[in-house]
Amino acid sequence: MNTRQWTTQSGIYLQDQMRIAEHSTVLLSGREDWAKSLTQDLLASSVSQQNDRKFTGPAGVSYSARRGFAPYMSYSTSFVLAVGVSYCGNPYVPITARQFEAGLKFQSAGWNSVCSSVQYCNYGFTRRVIGRIAFRW
Numbered sequence: 001m002n003t004r005q006w007t008t009q010s011g012i013y014l015q016d017q018m019r020i021a022e023h024s025t026v027l028l029s030g031r032e033d034w035a036k037s038l039t040q041d042l043l044a045s046s047v048s049q050q051n052d053r054k055f056t057g058p059a060g061v062s063y064s065a066r067r068g069f070a071p072y073m074s075y076s077t078s079f080v081l082a083v084g085v086s087y088c089g090n091p092y093v094p095i096t097a098r099q100f101e102a103g104l105k106f107q108s109a110g111w112n113s114v115c116s117s118v119q120y121c122n123y124g125f126t127r128r129v130i131g132r133i134a135f136r137w
Contacts, residue, residue: 023064072102078096
């Protein structure tokens with residue numbers, strides 16, 4: 001290994017959950033991230049620095065229907081620092097992704113658990129992922 005790398009990432013996160021009308025809930029969140037990587041090439045005796053900044057966050061809406069059912073939809077974005085260097089010794093660029101999700105939650109009166117059915121689709125991380133969770137306790 002001919003390189004050393006130091007990374008830091010910090011951020012500020014804000015979230016608000018609001019009830020709109022009697023049965024509707026909206027969730028809005030935001031996160032501002034600052035990432036920094038310092039790469040030292042031991043063979044060339046050089047140091048390179050990379051600074052990245054990104055705003056991400058989820059937004060969602062749900063409707064509390066009768067008998068414990070709650071359909072919902074959400075959209076979220078993400079950002080994570082990719083650790084490592086390319087063959088040429090350049091630091092990797094951060095990874096970003098998006099996720100769309102729709103589902104149905106159920107919680108009967110008197111239960112301490114929630115049953116969910118979810119369909120989601122992730123974009124990013126060099127490929128698209130589509131999945132489904134049938135039931136989750």
